[in-house]
Amino acid sequence: MQQHPHSSRRRTRRFAGLTAAVAALIGLTTLTGPGAHAADNPYERGPAPTNSSIEALRGPYAVSDISVSSLSVTGFGGGTIYYPTSTADGTFGAIAISPGFTAYQSSISWLGPRLASQGFVVFTIDTNTTVDQPDSRGEQLLAALDYLTQRSAVRGRIDSSRLGVMGHSMGGGGSLEAAKDRPSLQAAIPLTPWNLDKSWPEVRTPTMIFGADGDTVAPVSSHAEPLYSGLASSLDRAYLELNGATHFTPNSSNTTIAKYSISWLKRFIDNDTRYEQFLCPLPRPSLTIEESRGNCPHTS
Template structure:
């Protein structure tokens, strides 16, 4: 199976083989390198032709890669080929150097076999590394709208920045909007993943890698990816007003961490506003080019960390309320913004992943403008009161002995106190990072990203949240509980206490 992956260097696309996450030149370089090793073991009559063909294929593919850029995953392939090349060419060149009458010397098989095996092992490391750390391929949005995106920066003049000592510093947030757009030309340049520019994407990618203790080069394919949205695309025609969905990322997460989900929602007629929370998000690149890095860190003491997390959650909740106010202002008549008059701020959901889910719950408690809440595997930090009055969808991974024993009781308490019907859906095979873009580019190891495959997690998150939003914001008829239960184990909390 083949996919087309945009490359930022030329604004074009490079096809890749989906199973191996390798482009045709990369795949050919692997085949050429393997052929160089195998040629030594072929019958003498076939050996010269195979060797010459292998050298030609490898040289051509390596030249192409040198032009478009070589990923680190291909370095073992190049090294293995470099070791095998002299031994592959030697039998072809030896007759030119051998004296007449002297027999040709060739290494015994038991001497050559370990070297050949070592070269094949080295070459095989390349495809394995490319499979484990691919350039992410984003699912094609399934809705009827094309998707546009843009980034805005807003400063709250009434709220001091609590992470700095400057009394004049005011809280600033960076927000990325995904919205229904007009369909553009087939060759329209797609938006960079993780940033407005390649430099911003690499800054964010490196910060995310450092946050989880990985060397930045391991995920250097992530900032190469492009999504399905088009920056600053014209808003979809007509006068339809679109419901609004706000999103807060996980601790150390960034506004783009759920891009696949945001694009899917926008293609179905929602405007998604995802926040960077400065000093909490891994790296926030401001309009002036300055970068704010995370200043939050746990202490290792459970009670102290819970108090810190509750404070950070409160800041995030205030950010969410502020952004909704800005969106209301943007929508008012008299503005010249392309989204003016197109935002239905009377139908708003607040969502978040991990700590962002906790922030969504707190924002909904404090602000009745939020009509629905989605918590993506978020521990409910902060107070459980006042009670929620909005329908809630909580998606969680399976509860295991390693799960914080306080998680399920606190989440159950929040849902049980809700005066609206709420839902907890436990997704089999999910891990904490299943609920973001992580499965698209991290090693497919179940404890890290779950066992649902590269696209399985993003698909389930999008399908369940779309069903929930259709029922709560658009009041679409249908059996919401039945639709949700198709994806996992569902618990429904009714406001009258009935099961």
């Protein structure tokens, strides 16, 4: 039977209309889905976070590592680079981490894969000598970041404008020194820090300090607390005191340290406001948290 030309045209129009409606629906979904937020923030990496995702031993990225010999670098003692294996998401922010007095990178190595799997390049370093003081450790953290971004095998995976520092004990004091010397750093996290200098008005880097209620090496009353108070009150800053913890708690896998470090690094290195929910309002006292302080909401 011969098809009427008008009915054929009507069908074509209906099909075109349906196609347009589907396309509009897909467009609407794209605009309201994860992609819209990512378009607003080109540095955002990984899926939307949950409590369980930031407390997990591993994040969404598979991780590889590279050993860096002290003989191949200058200004610090070598170390291990942990990085997301995939390049599908483009570049990542990077963090250098220093151990404490008399310690080696093995003492803070757990942080390498834990942070890298959340979408960072992480460099756990050895210092020139195990007895280097905080000012020297600060210089070495910056030398490690310079190596990472300029000479390392993964330099192409790093956004050199998105860098941070962490450190334990004298390395924590060193992370403050590094932030003072390089205001362009996006985040600093001193872990049970030790530093004789308690005044840091020149620091412009968002800083989260971890103290431990049972610390007898660098008691919070003479180190972590005054170091926090020594930061400008206008700075994005936080103080989190671990409950039932010692000076050496940061030397082994710790969910509370990981959870809030990831949130701080994501919030300030990646400008990822999806993580603000874990930082503000301030964490309440719990089995693992003695107390917390800080400015909420964050300004930068």
